[in-house]
Amino acid sequence: MVVQTGRHFLQIPGPSNVPDRVLRAMDMPTIDHRGPEFAAMAFQLMEDCKTVFRTRNPVLIFPSSGTGAWEAAIVNTLSPGDKVLMPETGQFSVLWRQLAARFKIEVETIAGDWRRGAKADEIEAHLLADKQHAIKGVMVVHNETSTGVTSRVAEIRKAMDRAKHPALLFVDTVSSTGSIAYEHDAWGVDVTVSGSQKGLMMPPGLSFNAISDKALEATKTSQMPRSYWDWNEAINANKSGSWPYTPATNLLYALKEAIAMLHEEGLENVFARHIRHGAATRAAVRAWGLETVCVDPLEYSPVTTAVMVPEGYDADDFRKITLENFNMSLGTGLGRLKGRAFRIGHLGYFNDLMLMGTLAGVEMGLDLSKIPHKSGGVLAAMDVLKAKEEVPLQRSAVA
Ligand SMILES: *Cc1c(COP(=O)(O)O)cnc(C)c1O
Numbered sequence: 001m002v003v004q005t006g007r008h009f010l011q012i013p014g015p016s017n018v019p020d021r022v023l024r025a026m027d028m029p030t031i032d033h034r035g036p037e038f039a040a041m042a043f044q045l046m047e048d049c050k051t052v053f054r055t056r057n058p059v060l061i062f063p064s065s066g067t068g069a070w071e072a073a074i075v076n077t078l079s080p081g082d083k084v085l086m087p088e089t090g091q092f093s094v095l096w097r098q099l100a101a102r103f104k105i106e107v108e109t110i111a112g113d114w115r116r117g118a119k120a121d122e123i124e125a126h127l128l129a130d131k132q133h134a135i136k137g138v139m140v141v142h143n144e145t146s147t148g149v150t151s152r153v154a155e156i157r158k159a160m161d162r163a164k165h166p167a168l169l170f171v172d173t174v175s176s177t178g179s180i181a182y183e184h185d186a187w188g189v190d191v192t193v194s195g196s197q198k199g200l201m202m203p204p205g206l207s208f209n210a211i212s213d214k215a216l217e218a219t220k221t222s223q224m225p226r227s228y229w230d231w232n233e234a235i236n237a238n239k240s241g242s243w244p245y246t247p248a249t250n251l252l253y254a255l256k257e258a259i260a261m262l263h264e265e266g267l268e269n270v271f272a273r274h275i276r277h278g279a280a281t282r283a284a285v286r287a288w289g290l291e292t293v294c295v296d297p298l299e300y301s302p303v304t305t306a307v308m309v310p311e312g313y314d315a316d317d318f319r320k321i322t323l324e325n326f327n328m329s330l331g332t333g334l335g336r337l338k339g340r341a342f343r344i345g346h347l348g349y350f351n352d353l354m355l356m357g358t359l360a361g362v363e364m365g366l367d368l369s370k371i372p373h374k375s376g377g378v379l380a381a382m383d384v385l386k387a388k389e390e391v392p393l394q395r396s397a398v399a
Helices: 020-026 036-053 066-077 091-102 120-129 153-162 213-218 231-238 249-265 267-288 315-326 352-368 377-386
Strands: 009-011 059-062 083-087 106-110 135-141 168-172 191-195 207-211 304-308 328-330 341-345
Touching (some): 009 341, 020 249, 066 168, 066 207, 066 213, 091 106, 106 120, 120 153, 315 352, 352 377
Antiparallel strands (some): 304 341
């Protein structure tokens, strides 16, 4: 067995690297979750979460992975037989659709080639055609982690308003919360679904629903059976600083610390850092002569870059070689991109030299696996990191 020294490079787009500060924050006694000390922390944490999701309404915290919060969003607001509209942007939109179907939700899919984001004009056209308002929800993945494409949520909201359609807007921000600019209230999102282990720099295990007044109102008419995920039960318990069941106490300590770190750096700086690392990564990909999965520069993801490998080569063989030789994990191609693409995660607790190590590992891995490419990707990324000029903010990050 080969003994690895130094830190493993965990460059998958989530779970992302967990800062030592967050790990240390968890390394504390588990306390009485019905006692006064816990309640004081819980009240503060509920306020802290609002600053990250950018909402004045409650943010519900569940002890689950992001998938649980997908389910919570559906069972609290919809009824069996309801119709929703869902642009297919990649594997995560497909998984959410499959989950919805199990609850007897009828999903109208807008087909996509997995290289672009959700298109506001197409959503508008579907909603305009729905004269009877049969569509109860529009479900969009903000940052499609499987493709490295970020959809422009503010534009989608505007399109829904233009169509004067009452559907709820559901947005999955599992891989963008705490790393890509996002405005739950200002963008008129009804349900935001998120998780702890990506941009939020935490271990896996917590998920979130940020909700609008309209979404809360929908719980009154929703006919879906629900128990564990019931928002109203959680909101009632939260009023006394508790949960209807045992919360994930030590993960809540981690959340408190992670949010403190985000505010110490400043959310705007956090977002700019991710945009800059995305730009440097794409400079490397271009210099290698390879192609990103994302084809629209307005939709490049600041947190993950998916790279196509040339025809006849297997991206997973390359990943295996990179792991064995350089102790670095890269993201696999998901769904229809299996074997055809790999993903570089550049999110969460990350800096310039971690990115340089990552890209050097990728370039050496490309060499060793004999994937046709040009050298000089690392140098191209260095030029971006050395340049003092601001990397232009993507529209998605400022809209
Ligand atoms: C990771 C991810 C999920 C699934 O979250 P789990 O925590 O694995 O359940 C959903 N949506 C997106 C966009 C993701 O990146």
